């Protein structure tokens with residue numbers, strides 16, 4: 001489905017829900033034609049001139065944003081300079097998943113297929129795992145792209161991943177916020193290189209742009225109340241942290257905390273969801289330790305100071 005926000009800026013929604021392995025794309029139908037992200041699925045792209053797209057912006061390297069790159073054969077593919085490694089360095093990509101912590105956190109070795117957490121639909125042309133890609137270029141925070149009638153600014157918004165980018169169209173006050181997605185499941189930071197402090201700063205950075213219209217990778221388009229929406233989304237993470245901190249008046253380890261289901265939005269018991277749940281707890285513990293609110297004591301337990 002195509003949602004025309006202006007004559008040039010159009011949201012490409014997957015044929016089914018815009019949840020993993022799909023994500024929304026943004027089509028810029030201008031003198032220079034561009035697509036932001038490639039995860040809307042073959043059925044959604046079938047009605048668009050994808051072979052003629054000049055430029056493919058990649059918000060970040062996660063599978064649900066890049067699994068359709070093969071639809072954009074003729075496009076110059078560009079990504080944030082902080083994340084170019086994700087397409088060129090398989091070892092670093094594997095490290096970024098955090099799976100080296102799997103046995104520690106889950107109590108048994110990871111089965112090879114345990115990251116293949118849902119069967120892929122027929123219009124998703126890639127397989128799980130590392131997807132190497134030759135980038136035509138890299139962008140950095142503040143880079144401006146003039147497309148013809150419209151222009152967009154790359155906004156570095158790390159936290160969800162180190163090279164996560166949002167894109168802002170100042171003239172139209174439209175923000176594509178990628179996986180700062182204002183969803184009721186709250187922020188996700190379940191990988192090795194996720195950083196909760198950076199995530200919080202990035203949300204404030206987006207609010208400061210005062211966007212009128214918010215398009216994210218996994219929700220509907222919002223055309224009012226964007227600031228409140230982003231603050232409520234951030235608050236989900238802060239409330240998780242408050243609950244963890246309160247629980248740490250007595251010493252506990254990651255598994256004890258996970259049993260409490262404070263990260264209620266990600267509590268499904270599929271192995272990879274539980275793994276992410278525990279990784280997100282680790283991110284809170286790292287942040288609380290950094291800010292001097294907890295210390296680590298014996299047997300990997302933490303206690304509130």
Ligand SMILES: [Zn+2]
Nearest residue numbers: 060062160179
């Ligand atoms: Zn993501």
